[in-house]
Amino acid sequence: MRIDPYADAPRLPERDTVDPRLLVGAGSEPIELEIGPGRGWFLIERFEAEPNARMIGLEIRRKWAILVDRRLAARGFGERARVFAEDARGALPRFPAACVSIAYLHFPDPWWKKRHQKRLVLTPELARELGRVIVAGGELFVQTDVVERALAYEQVVGLEPAFEPWPGGPRLEENPYGARSPRERRAIEDRLPVVRMRWRRRSTAETPPP
Numbered sequence: 001m002r003i004d005p006y007a008d009a010p011r012l013p014e015r016d017t018v019d020p021r022l023l024v025g026a027g028s029e030p031i032e033l034e035i036g037p038g039r040g041w042f043l044i045e046r047f048e049a050e051p052n053a054r055m056i057g058l059e060i061r062r063k064w065a066i067l068v069d070r071r072l073a074a075r076g077f078g079e080r081a082r083v084f085a086e087d088a089r090g091a092l093p094r095f096p097a098a099c100v101s102i103a104y105l106h107f108p109d110p111w112w113k114k115r116h117q118k119r120l121v122l123t124p125e126l127a128r129e130l131g132r133v134i135v136a137g138g139e140l141f142v143q144t145d146v147v148e149r150a151l152a153y154e155q156v157v158g159l160e161p162a163f164e165p166w167p168g169g170p171r172l173e174e175n176p177y178g179a180r181s182p183r184e185r186r187a188i189e190d191r192l193p194v195v196r197m198r199w200r201r202r203s204t205a206e207t208p209p210p
């Protein structure tokens with residue numbers, strides 16, 4: 001019999017609706033969300049920079065979800081931060097509205113061939129869900145080293161009425177969160193250009209009709 005080494009990967013509760021705030025002891029306060037944390041160092045460094053943060057990671061690869069969730073627990077952050085082995089595209093629609101303060105997507109979608117389109121994470125559907133789960137005044141931060149991807153993200157998020165570019169435009173020079181993702185570190189070491197973008201979630205009153 002073949003044993004599944006990742007059978008005990010942490011999963012979200014099997015319910016139609018899941019409040020991620022309750023999984024990290026945040027009560028009714030919005031939490032930070034990372035989609036695709038990979039090896040997870042951004043979450044750890046973010047905690048070190050912002051010890052009061054409460055965070056959830058959604059990572060489709062069960063191996064990384066297990067490893068990073070255990071790493072957070074081993075550092076004593078387990079009550080405040082968890083990583084779940086989930087496809088963000090299926091998980092976000094189960095979250096209540098306005099439960100996230102900042103959503104991070106660091107270097108999602110590293111592929112650019114046409115046959116990889118169906119794997120894309122930051123699609124118009126996900127942008128709509130992010131607009132629903134991020135609180136008014138909250139933030140969406142996306143960075144990539146694929147220039148074509150950056151242009152596509154600007155279009156996708158730009159078309160989502162819930163978001164407006166951060167004052168001064170969506171692009172920013174530096175990552176303002178006091179923490180770097182593994183791929184970000186490698187891109188910097190390899191001197192690859194990194195495009196960083198940030199949007200603000202409009203309030204309902206500010207959101208133009210679709």
Ligand SMILES: C[S@@+](CC[C@H](N)C(=O)[O-])C[C@H]1O[C@@H](n2cnc3c(N)ncnc32)[C@H](O)[C@@H]1O
Pocket residue numbers: 035036037038039058059060061064086087088089105106107108109110119121181182183184
């Ligand atoms: C290129 S890696 C970047 C990893 C990390 N964010 C970094 O910057 O080092 C993209 C990550 O997104 C994860 N991923 C891809 N599609 C996903 C999805 N639909 N839901 C959650 N995670 C996903 C991958 O497994 C991988 O860990």
